[in-house]
Amino acid sequence: MAVRKYDLKEDCTFLKDGEAVCVILDQTALPGRRIYRELTTAEDFYEAIKTLAVRGAPAIGVCACYAMYVLAARMEATDFADLRARLGADGDYLISSRPTAVNLAWGVREMLSFADSLADLPIPEIVAAMREKSEEIHRDHIDMNYRIAEYGLTLVKPGDGILTHCNAGPLACLKYGTATAPILLGHERGIPFRVFADETRPLLQGARLTAYELSEAGVDVTLICDNMASLVMKNGWVQAVFVGCDRIAANGDFANKIGTSGVAVLAKYYGIPFYTLGPTSTVDMDCPTGADIEIELRDPEEIKSRWYREPMSPAGVACYNPSFDVTDHSLVTAIVTDRGIVYPPFDENLRKLYL
């Protein structure tokens, strides 16, 4: 099951040819404008991740790998100890931009331990190898998504209605995406699905990004407000729920965009299978349960004023804006990974992925 073609520049984060520059498609400007930005400093990367210009767990993981290469290449380090100390500090700084998705820290650590394995080489050779490594990780993620697509396709039939929340498409997860992977691969093969995309308050990733990606691809997609999911399920229009994930704990609990756990409760009520799809880089076996996942709190203005001409709430009203919630493993039918479909009991079966 290999992907035939790698055009890394089709994705939302990639390296500029022959230069230590990471290019990102600014997701905050979509769907209206396709704006590419060039990142070269630790501050550039931090800001792009924090503001969600590049977002989605796997995409920020791969972007973090590119960041480690770009920063190493521009560092003019005197020796390996100097390079490693400064790169380690930059990595910690980047990790602090967003705490919930494990892929960010994963990407930084992968690249640091790769650099460590080359400590005896001259700095230019280490830097060149880091460039190759970061692009290899990007290609690996495309392969993983392809495998997720194949596994996911076994769970649905032609004509099924699939509901998704937030955006776990190519913008968030690189080519094919994760939650969208079976849908997009199925579409390539002529298998029709009807997709319902939750708009996903407060930052509207479903409306701005998932609906954009799927309609650009020619998939039958219908946008709904988050509070319409129950009605759509009750109408019998949904045969499966596919969502992404930002961190999967060892017991199968997982963090995903705020609102996901509510969708899971609804799916359980209506007897609809509920799947999360993600690469093994999103599984955190060092995190025992969902209670151990740090949930990012974001600026209340994302709820109160960001999308409106004038504020839509009284000035000074208390506001709570968690960016993610944790779906309890008891609500999850299966976890679809690049290494196979994992069914309960998740604490036993997730471990087997690593044997």
Ligand code: MRU
């Ligand atoms: O805050 P975001 O937009 O970076 O949130 C991440 C997500 O897009 C979702 O939670 C997604 O479903 C998982 S990322 C594959």
